[in-house]
Amino acid sequence: MSNIRNIRILFALRFFSSLIPAYVIERLYWEERGMSIQMVVYTEIIFALTIVLLEVPTGVIADKWGRKKMLVLSALLGCCEFLILIVATEFWHFALVVFLAGISRSASSGSENALLYDTLMQQGKVSHFEKLLGRLNACDLLSAILAALCGSLLAGKFGLELNYWLSLVSSGIALMLAFLLIEPLRCADGMDAEEAIPFKTYVTASLRFFRKNSNVSLVMLSGMVTGASMSYVEEFWQLYASRLGTPVYFFGVLSSVIMLLQLPGNLLAYALLRRISYKRLIVFITAIITIGFLCVSIRHDDIGLAAMLLICLFSGVMQPLASGYLHHRIDSNMRATIDSFQSLGENVLSTFAGLGFGYFAARYDVFGGYGFIALLCFASFVWFVCASRRIKQM
Numbered sequence: 001m002s003n004i005r006n007i008r009i010l011f012a013l014r015f016f017s018s019l020i021p022a023y024v025i026e027r028l029y030w031e032e033r034g035m036s037i038q039m040v041v042y043t044e045i046i047f048a049l050t051i052v053l054l055e056v057p058t059g060v061i062a063d064k065w066g067r068k069k070m071l072v073l074s075a076l077l078g079c080c081e082f083l084i085l086i087v088a089t090e091f092w093h094f095a096l097v098v099f100l101a102g103i104s105r106s107a108s109s110g111s112e113n114a115l116l117y118d119t120l121m122q123q124g125k126v127s128h129f130e131k132l133l134g135r136l137n138a139c140d141l142l143s144a145i146l147a148a149l150c151g152s153l154l155a156g157k158f159g160l161e162l163n164y165w166l167s168l169v170s171s172g173i174a175l176m177l178a179f180l181l182i183e184p185l186r187c188a189d190g191m192d193a194e195e196a197i198p199f200k201t202y203v204t205a206s207l208r209f210f211r212k213n214s215n216v217s218l219v220m221l222s223g224m225v226t227g228a229s230m231s232y233v234e235e236f237w238q239l240y241a242s243r244l245g246t247p248v249y250f251f252g253v254l255s256s257v258i259m260l261l262q263l264p265g266n267l268l269a270y271a272l273l274r275r276i277s278y279k280r281l282i283v284f285i286t287a288i289i290t291i292g293f294l295c296v297s298i299r300h301d302d303i304g305l306a307a308m309l310l311i312c313l314f315s316g317v318m319q320p321l322a323s324g325y326l327h328h329r330i331d332s333n334m335r336a337t338i339d340s341f342q343s344l345g346e347n348v349l350s351t352f353a354g355l356g357f358g359y360f361a362a363r364y365d366v367f368g369g370y371g372f373i374a375l376l377c378f379a380s381f382v383w384f385v386c387a388s389r390r391i392k393q394m
Contacts, residue, residue: 006119007132009180010112011139013071016174017078018143021151022085022167023255028238029160033089037239037366041358042091043098044235048351050102051109052344058103059110059340060202067111067118067336068181074108075175077101082168086161110340117327117335118184130270130324137266137319145256152252202337209330209338216329218387220342222282223322225380226289228349229373230315232357233258233308239366240296244305258312265316270324272317278325279388281317286384288314290377297371304367349376 022029030040062070077100084097116133120126147170151163210217241254272281288310295307322342330338353376361369 006115006182006184009177010116010136013075013174013177013181014136014140015143016170016177017075018140019147019170020144020167021147021154021163022082023144023147023151026238029164030094032160035091035094037236037361038358039091039094040235041354041361043094044231045351045354045358046095047098047102047105048347048354050099051106051347052351054103054106055109055340055344055347056203056206056337058106059337062107062111062114062336062340063202063334066183067115068178068183070107070111070336071115071181072175072178074104074111075171075178077104077107078171079168079175082164082171086164086168106340106343109343110336110338113323113327113339114332114336115181115184118332121332122184126328129327130273130320133323134266134269134320137316138263141259141263141266145259148255148259149252152255202334205334206338206341209334210341213329214387216326218384219278219282219322219325220345222286222380222384223318224342224346224349225377226286226315226318227346228353229289229293229377230311231350232353232369232373233311236357236366236369237308240308240370241305243366244301246305257309261309261312262316265314265318266320269317269320273321273324278321281321283381283385283388285314285317286377286381290374290381293370293374293377297367297369297374300367352376 035043058070081097081100081104084093084100088094088097113133116136117126117129120129120132147167151166154162154166210220237254237258238251241251246254292307292311292314296304296311298304299307323339326339326342327335353373356372356376357369360372364371
C-alpha cells in the first residue's frame, strides 16, 4: 500500500509544483521590473551554474540519506523563490531567486526519478517506469497548462503580481505533500545503502559507469541537448511571440498549446520503443528538432511559430526515453547520483547555449539566439549519427 501511496503522492506533488500561474507572464513581469534580455540570460547562466555545482552532491546526499529529504528541501526552496519575487526590484533579487531555484532543481532532479524507480522495483514493475514517468510529465504539463490559462486571464484583469501570490500558495501545498512521501527500502545484499558505497567513491564510480557504457553516454548526450534546447523555447517563447505581434491576452492559450503538444510524446514514448529502436527514434527526433530551430530563426512569421510548436511535439519523447534507458542499467544504491549526471550535463550545455544565445540575441534579437540553438542541435545530430555506427546494440 505504501508503494501505491508514494506514486499517488508523486502525481499530486508534480501537479501542485507545476500549478504556477506566474510562469505564463514571468518574462513580461521581469521586463516590467527592468530586466533586459541579456540580464535574463545572465540569470539563466547563474541557474545552470548552480545546478552544475550542486547536482551531483545533492544526488549523492539523496542516495545516502534519503530521496524524500531532498524533495522536501526542493519544495521548501520553491516557496522561498516566490516570496522573494513578490518584492523583487533589483537584478540581485532575481539572481538570488534563480540561485535558490537551481538548488531546488538539483535537490529534486535525481531524487524524484530514483524514488519512483525504487518504488516500482519493490512492486516488481520496473518495466512500467517509462510509462509512469511519461504520465508524471503529462500531469506536470496539464497542471502547467491550467496555470497558464488561469494566469493570463488573471494577469489581464488583476495585474501581474497576483499570479505570484497564487504560485506561493501552490508551492506551499507541494511542500506539505512532500512530507507525506515514504522513503523506499533500498538494500544491497542485506546492507543499508549508506554502508554499501562510501561517500567519496560515488562520483568516481559514476564516471566509471559512463566510461564503460558508451551507449548510455550517447543516449544521455542526445537527451541533454534536447533538454537544454527546449529550455530556451520555454524561457523565451513569450519574447518570440511578442516580436511577431501576438497580443498578450493570447499568451495563455499559446503557452497551453506549447505544453499540450509535449503530452503525446511523454505518453507514447514507451509504446514507440516497442516498435522502433532507440537509435532510429533518436536520429529522427534530433533531425526534426534541428530543422525546427533553423526555421524558427529564419522565418519571422507564423511559419516560425509553427516550427516552434513542432519542436515541442517531438521533444516530449526524449525525456522518458533517455531516463528509462539510463535507469534500467544502473544500481539502486547509486540511482540518484547517476541520474543527477544527466541534469548536470544538460545544465552545462544550457550554460554554453546561454552564452551563445545571449550573444546572438543581443545582435540579432531573439531570432539570432534561436539560430545558435539550431547550430547546437545540428552538431548533436551529426555526432550521434557518427558515434552510433560504432555501437552494435542500442
